[in-house]
Amino acid sequence: MSALIIFGLLMMLMLTGMPISIALGLTVLTFLFTMTSVPIEAVALKLFTGIEKFEIMAIPFFILAGNFLTHGGVAKRMIVFASSMVGHWHGGLGLAGVLACALFAAVSGSSPATVVAIGAILLPAMIKAGFPKSFGAGVITTSGALGILIPPSIVMVMYAVATNTSVGALFMAGVIPGFLLAMFLGLTTWYRARKNNYPRQPKASVATRIKAFRDSMWGLLLIVVVMGGIYSGIFTPTEAAAMSAVYAFVVAVFVYKDMGLKDVPKVLLNSASMSAMLLYIITNAVMFSFIMTNEQIPQTLAEWMLAQGLGPIIFLLAVNVLLLLAGNFMEPSSITLIFAPILFPMAIKLGIDPIHFGILMVVNMEVGMCHPPVGLNLYVASGITKMGITELTIAVWPWLLTMLGFLVLVTYVPELSLWLPRVMGML
Amino acid sequence: ADPIVIKFSHVVAPDTPKGKAAEKFKTLAEEKTKGAVKIEVYPNSTLYKDKEEMEALQMGAVQMLAPSLAKFGPLGVKEFEVFDLPYLFRNYDDLHKVTQGDIGAGLMTKLETKGVKGLAYWDNGFKVMSANKPLKTPDDYKGLKMRIQSSKVLEAEMRALGANPQVMPFSETYQALQTGVVDGTENPPSNLFTQKMHEVQKNATVTNHGYLGYAVIANKDFWEKLPEDVRTGLDEALKESTDFANQIAKEENDKALEAVKASGKTEVYTPTEDEIKAMQKALAPVHTEMADRIGKDVIESVYKATGFDPSK
Amino acid sequence: MKWLDHLEEIFITALIGVATLIIFIAVVHRYASGLPLGAFQDFLLSIHMSWAQELCIILFVWMAKFGAAYGVRQGIHVGVDVLVNRLNADNRRRMTTVALSAGILFTGIVAILGARMVWENGLAYVALNALGMDTGSHYEGPTTPDLEWPTWIVYMAVPLGSSLMSFRFMQVLANFWRTGDLPHHDHGHVEGLDEVEPFPIVEQKP
Numbered sequence: 052m053s054a055l056i057i058f059g060l061l062m063m064l065m066l067t068g069m070p071i072s073i074a075l076g077l078t079v080l081t082f083l084f085t086m087t088s089v090p091i092e093a094v095a096l097k098l099f100t101g102i103e104k105f106e107i108m109a110i111p112f113f114i115l116a117g118n119f120l121t122h123g124g125v126a127k128r129m130i131v132f133a134s135s136m137v138g139h140w141h142g143g144l145g146l147a148g149v150l151a152c153a154l155f156a157a158v159s160g161s162s163p164a165t166v167v168a169i170g171a172i173l174l175p176a177m178i179k180a181g182f183p184k185s186f187g188a189g190v191i192t193t194s195g196a197l198g199i200l201i202p203p204s205i206v207m208v209m210y211a212v213a214t215n216t217s218v219g220a221l222f223m224a225g226v227i228p229g230f231l232l233a234m235f236l237g238l239t240t241w242y243r244a245r246k247n248n249y250p251r252q253p254k255a256s257v258a259t260r261i262k263a264f265r266d267s268m269w270g271l272l273l274i275v276v277v278m279g280g281i282y283s284g285i286f287t288p289t290e291a292a293a294m295s296a297v298y299a300f301v302v303a304v305f306v307y308k309d310m311g312l313k314d315v316p317k318v319l320l321n322s323a324s325m326s327a328m329l330l331y332i333i334t335n336a337v338m339f340s341f342i343m344t345n346e347q348i349p350q351t352l353a354e355w356m357l358a359q360g361l362g363p364i365i366f367l368l369a370v371n372v373l374l375l376l377a378g379n380f381m382e383p384s385s386i387t388l389i390f391a392p393i394l395f396p397m398a399i400k401l402g403i404d405p406i407h408f409g410i411l412m413v414v415n416m417e418v419g420m421c422h423p424p425v426g427l428n429l430y431v432a433s434g435i436t437k438m439g440i441t442e443l444t445i446a447v448w449p450w451l452l453t454m455l456g457f458l459v460l461v462t463y464v465p466e467l468s469l470w471l472p473r474v475m476g477m478l
Numbered sequence: 479a480d481p482i483v484i485k486f487s488h489v490v491a492p493d494t495p496k497g498k499a500a501e502k503f504k505t506l507a508e509e510k511t512k513g514a515v516k517i518e519v520y521p522n523s524t525l526y527k528d529k530e531e532m533e534a535l536q537m538g539a540v541q542m543l544a545p546s547l548a549k550f551g552p553l554g555v556k557e558f559e560v561f562d563l564p565y566l567f568r569n570y571d572d573l574h575k576v577t578q579g580d581i582g583a584g585l586m587t588k589l590e591t592k593g594v595k596g597l598a599y600w601d602n603g604f605k606v607m608s609a610n611k612p613l614k615t616p617d618d619y620k621g622l623k624m625r626i627q628s629s630k631v632l633e634a635e636m637r638a639l640g641a642n643p644q645v646m647p648f649s650e651t652y653q654a655l656q657t658g659v660v661d662g663t664e665n666p667p668s669n670l671f672t673q674k675m676h677e678v679q680k681n682a683t684v685t686n687h688g689y690l691g692y693a694v695i696a697n698k699d700f701w702e703k704l705p706e707d708v709r710t711g712l713d714e715a716l717k718e719s720t721d722f723a724n725q726i727a728k729e730e731n732d733k734a735l736e737a738v739k740a741s742g743k744t745e746v747y748t749p750t751e752d753e754i755k756a757m758q759k760a761l762a763p764v765h766t767e768m769a770d771r772i773g774k775d776v777i778e779s780v781y782k783a784t785g786f787d788p789s790k
Numbered sequence: 791m792k793w794l795d796h797l798e799e800i801f802i803t804a805l806i807g808v809a810t811l812i813i814f815i816a817v818v819h820r821y822a823s824g825l826p827l828g829a830f831q832d833f834l835l836s837i838h839m840s841w842a843q844e845l846c847i848i849l850f851v852w853m854a855k856f857g858a859a860y861g862v863r864q865g866i867h868v869g870v871d872v873l874v875n876r877l878n879a880d881n882r883r884r885m886t887t888v889a890l891s892a893g894i895l896f897t898g899i900v901a902i903l904g905a906r907m908v909w910e911n912g913l914a915y916v917a918l919n920a921l922g923m924d925t926g927s928h929y930e931g932p933t934t935p936d937l938e939w940p941t942w943i944v945y946m947a948v949p950l951g952s953s954l955m956s957f958r959f960m961q962v963l964a965n966f967w968r969t970g971d972l973p974h975h976d977h978g979h980v981e982g983l984d985e986v987e988p989f990p991i992v993e994q995k996p
């Protein structure tokens with residue numbers, strides 16, 4: 052009963068268009084004022100302590116690093132490199148876009164940021180090269196989603212925080228699914244480009260490729276800093292995020308020199324503002340899940356579901372449908388933070404691996420980012436291409452279908468996610 | 479009438495000694511008060527985390543907790559840090575002379591000025607040192623990155639050994655040891671084993687250099703407003719669950735140490751008397767260093783109660 | 791109000807910058823002090839960095855609270871606008887007013903709750919003591935474990951940040967009534983990328 056009231060209220064408030072964080076917060080307050088004996092001061096306390104966790108601090112650091120990379124010319128050099136490698140195949144710059152997104156995803160933790168970094172440079176170039184606008188928009192919108200699947204990933208940090216799983220193991224679990232999805236998206240691009248005979252790049256010489264690689268190497272090295280740093284035990288994930296921010300700053304300002312020292316405060320401010328927005332959602336979502344726990348809602352739901360005799364297969368199907376529905380209205384951080392604490396106890400009771408569950412949630416979030424009415428990647432792409440959302444929606448369909456197929460694969464083949472962290476001894 | 483609901487929150491798993499003792503207390507309390515109270519146990523930080531539970535208790539947002547004794551220093555009762563002093567208690571007998579005697583009761587009274595009612599001491603156990611190399615003499619600790627929980631005393635302890643103390647939440651420790659962010663740590667065997675830390679540490683030494691324990695506490699106003707008969711019932715339940723807690727803590731720690739040995743993943747070393755002496759000598763300065771902080775009188779009263787001679 | 795805008799911006803910029811620097815230094819220190827460098831190692835080991843994580847967390851929480859206020863005037867807080875976008879102009883105006891008022895209300899309530907928490911958590915004790923009054927049932931609050939700062943000072947981020955945020959929502963609402971405009975954050979816009987030189991690979995097109 053209280054679950055229905057809580058969710059009904061939340062839904063109503065969200066539909067007024069107020070920020071999701073405020074809607075979450077007001078739901079909690081209303082509930083506290085009217086229906087529980089939890090002292091109201093606990094709310095203010097949770098608003099501070101809700102994010103008082105070192106793991107969460109990876110988020111601002113990764114955002115900062117991402118901003119330095121975007122402004123510092125790293126994305127541009129990755130595109131040139133990707134294009135020199137695969138630009139001559141069917142799909143040309145489109146295929147290069149998929150590869151560049153995958154490379155950038157390996158240094159950035161956010162999907163919209165990946166769309167911006169790669170799309171803002173590549174999309175105008177694709178149009179100039181003679182690709183239909185919709186093709187380019189479709190490729191980049193969906194490939195940009197790799198940003199949260201290929202580590203590092205802000206959404207994985209949020210899942211880890213919401214469910215107390217290991218950030219490091221989640222990152223490692225995302226590697227193989229990330230590669231696979233990039234390959235599937237590339238295949239879709241290749242197939243459509245071949246069918247429509249889209250333009251290709253001339254084959255780059257070996258010398259050109261080597262030069263492009265060397266130019267982009269400073270950016271690519273960040274993969275070593277983050278993943279290598281975590282797995283060799285030099286850093287904790289949060290420290291790795293901080294180091295990558297410092298590294299990205301050095302590369303942008305002193306190595307590539309695409310950015311001057313005078314631009315640094317602006318990047319800091321923008322990153323702080325973006326991080327604050329996410330941290331604000333986290334705080335309110337933490338309060339929301341605290342209320343749910345206090346009312347024993349996840350526990351009750353889990354018991355109810357077990358009593359129905361639901362097996363893992365049906366449960367995972369239901370989870371995917373539920374999350375895809377949620378993806379219609381909300382962005383990934385909020386979905387993860389609201390739903391993970393509720394679904395997680397059920398998944399555990401059914402014997403589903405927490406890491407596998409996290410990866411399937413992330414892939415599901417990727418799909419949600421690419422379709423309307425609410426899809427951050429779509430908005431970003433629309434901002435870059437000046438295309439309408441409806442037009443873009445049609446443009447992304449072929450890749451979105453690929454992603455849905457991939458979601459089924461990841462959901463029902465846990466080994467895709469679990470094999471690598473297991474051989475690395477992280478499970 | 480509806481039963482009085484007592485929310486009892488703690489931060490460890492239900493199958494740890496403390497988790498089991500909390501469940502035991504729930505059963506006993508509900509039985510002895512004939513259903514006048516209902517205890518809701520929230521394990522694993524589901525309600526409040528390590529960092530906020532104390533404030534939540536002070537506000538009355540939760541009624542009972544069982545935090546580790548190290549949590550009372552930040553609360554403003556630094557005398558409790560005496561329990562972290564290395565080699566202060568030689569064994570459980572020494573320890574129980576303090577926790578179950580006048581000193582323990584006196585310390586609990588000090589909590590009342592903070593709005594906290596101290597009810598009972600629950601043991602976890604004595605700590606072992608672990609790392610990826612044999613730890614026999616104090617020199618072996620030189621430059622090692624040793625994970626500790628937030629505590630000025632433990633920090634001083636590691637520094638006295640020449641190690642580099644790294645404050646880190648318990649939840650991050652396994653990963654940090656596994657990857658090598660930190661080299662070693664100190665734990666009672668049950669924590670070492672249940673957190674699987676022994677799988678990522680090559681060596682452990684049964685130094686028994688320090689003690690880890692908990693205090694069961696309640697919100698003072700809440701506790702004092704309980705009906706007399708209910709409180710009597712709860713006191714009885716506490717007494718029995720304390721015996722239970724201490725007994726299983728000891729059992730589990732012994733079992734865990736055997737299990738670590740049996741696993742073959744960590745070489746467990748029992749130091750000789752001379753080696754213990756050397757450790758005691760290296761760590762003795764911590765007692766004096768921390769005297770101003772903890773209070774000379776508290777430390778000396780403990781010396782007296784246990785017959786500990788700091789000059790030896 | 792320009793001075794407040796600037797102060798807010800400088801404050802959160804500094805917070806994220808300093809936090810990054812601190813963690814960088816702490817990591818470097820951890821490794822440097824593990825190297826067998828004799829007296830230099832002893833010197834490094836004598837430097838205490840165990841407060842770094844705690845300080846980083848505090849800086850970021852302050853950044854989050856004040857950055858959220860800054861975000862209001864940047865229009866960065868995402869909401870669900872599916873329904874609102876389908877309404878006619880008049881209803882949309884009403885709905886937006888409701889949404890912004892909700893922002894004022896929530897952040898206002900949090901500011902008050904936060905102030906009460908800070909008061910109960912140790913400010914009352916300090917204030918009453920300073921005034922030589924009876925502290926009654928107010929006790930001295932806890933400190934943070936590593937830095938040993940009184941937590942009531944640290945928790946001030948909640949009432950201060952939330953008050954500022956409530957004020958920012960009021961400003962946005964007033965401006966919306968006056969001009970009909972809302973601050974809008976364009977997630978697709980990247981500063982500086984508009985001026986990038988033409989993409990080199992296009993020229994190789996056959």
Ligand code: NA
Pocket residue numbers: 155156157158159160161197198199200201202203204
């Ligand atoms: Na990524």
Ligand code: NA
Pocket residue numbers: 378379380418419420421422423424425426
């Ligand atoms: Na969507």
